[in-house]
Amino acid sequence: MAESSEPLDGPVDRSCSRTRAWVDEAVRKVVADANRSADTHLHVFPLPESWGIDLYLKDESVHPTGSLKHRLARSLFLYGLSNGWIREGTTIVEASSGSTAVSEAYFARLIGLDFITVVPRSTSPEKIALIERYGGRCHFVDRPPEMYTEAERLAAETGGHYMDQFTYAERATDWRGNNNIAESVFEQLAMERHPIPEWIVVGAGTGGTSATIGRYLRYRRHHTRLAVVDPENSAFFPGWVTGARDYATGMPSRIEGIGRPRIEPSFVPDVIDLMLPVPDAASIAAMRHLESVTGLCAGGSTGTNLWGVWQLIARMLADGTRGSVVTLICDGGDRYRHSYYDDSWVAAQGMDLAPYTAALERFLASGEWSPPEKR
Known part of the structure; x- marks a missing residue:
């Protein structure tokens, strides 16, 4: 056993003014960076007025490093x-x-x-x-x-x-507020006609975002429900359904930023109201459809979010619910020009986007939700 030169029968002082000064300055720089950054936009997606439903997309791609x-x-x-x-x-x-x-x-x-x-x-x-x-x-x-x-x-x-x-x-994010993403959404919705959304829809990569939002909803006693969407090959959806915290697929996700081959420690299943599996082709079709309708260029995980959103809005239409839905633009699409936006890459992955694109166009034109059957 190593011997210590410090006495064990008296106080031990490990403080160092230089160390604390460096940490103080580092914290100041990180907080100052946040203060220089404006809040991210909450875009409105154009839906038929007769639906009585508002869809908002919180644009996390405008952060300095381009993502959530x-x-x-x-x-x-x-x-x-x-x-x-x-x-x-x-x-x-x-x-x-x-x-x-x-x-x-x-x-x-x-x-x-x-x-x-x-x-x-x-x-x-x-x-x-x-x-x-x-x-x-x-x-x-x-x-x-x-x-x-x-x-x-x-x-x-x-x-x-x-x-x-x-x-x-x-653990790192203060889920009670302190300008977290959930608090920001509700502050930005305050003047809207449906300020308390029916649903918030997000994906899970670490599980941190869904944990923060789910905890915040309960803490603030909002009736809003949290839906988490999951791409192919991910362990989150089957693990949530079965309750198996050690569920693993061992397979990587093709949708950047979400989906994992195992259940991660930061994933908190009990704050999630609904999980929806999403085919990768549907994610990419929805991502491209967003750009064609709004001009907003986003990545594949945003498409996963939107495919889940359309299913929930279809449910709201079916039961006559009016209200709002919120989801995230997770990152910008420019970094995916050689993958998700490249037709040859999509074809090489064996994906056919056409049936999913047609389903989205039909839904927005008629309110009829009839997605392709999973093959």
């Missing part, structure tokens, strides 16, 4: 700084090849720290370039399941901090 994950990264950095896990010189390590890594690289650079993210070797050059734009470095693994353990190893090897978004996402 900017909120998560900010919360994770403040959580790590406040817990004493992040200090001057700490190397930040994450397991992410997507938008979370981009946003965490941004905040690491903001406070002067190195950032390494563990990514599959198959990660697209576009994603790598986005991470590197903010000074991040990519560490490659051959198999996606290896990302977690390799991130832990790198953090230990460098004396760094493993951010572990999949564990801490639901």
Whole structure:
């Protein structure tokens, strides 16, 4: 056993004015970044007036790093700084090849720290370039399941901090308010004709967003219900249905930012009122349909959200419910020009978007919801 030079029968002072000063300044920089950023827009999707239903899309793509994950990264950095896990010189390590890594690289650079993210070797050059734009470095693994353990190893090897978004996402955000996404939505709806929505629809990647919104709805005693949509290959929907917290598919999601091969620790199933599985072709068709109707260019997870929204609005029409529905534009579509918006890429994935696009156009024209049968 190692011997300590500190006496064990008296007070032990581990405080360091320099360390606290650095943390104070780092927190100030992160909070100042939030203060410089305006709230994200709440767009209105044009629906037939006779329906008596309003659809709002909260546009998270306008954050400085272009996605919903900017909120998560900010919360994770403040959580790590406040817990004493992040200090001057700490190397930040994450397991992410997507938008979370981009946003965490941004905040690491903001406070002067190195950032390494563990990514599959198959990660697209576009994603790598986005991470590197903010000074991040990519560490490659051959198999996606290896990302977690390799991130832990790198953090230990460098004396760094493993951010572990999949564990801490639901803990890092103050779900009672403090300008979280749920509070922001309700403040922006205050002057609308249906200020308390019937449904809020989101996807799950870490599970942090759905946990924050679901808790906030209960805390504020709103009648709003939370629906979570899930793409193909993801473990969240079957795990929610069966109640199996260890459910795993072992398969990656084709829809960036949502869906996981296993149930993640930050996923809180008991705050979810409804889960809807969504075919990947439907996600991409709905994403493209959004741009054709509104000019808003979004990523695939936004399409997943919208496919769920249309099902819920169809239910509202069927039972005569008037009210509002809110969902998220999770990120911008420009980063997917060589995938989701590329017809050759879609065809190579074996997806036929035409039946889903036709179903959306028919629904908005007639109110008749008749999606293609799953093959």
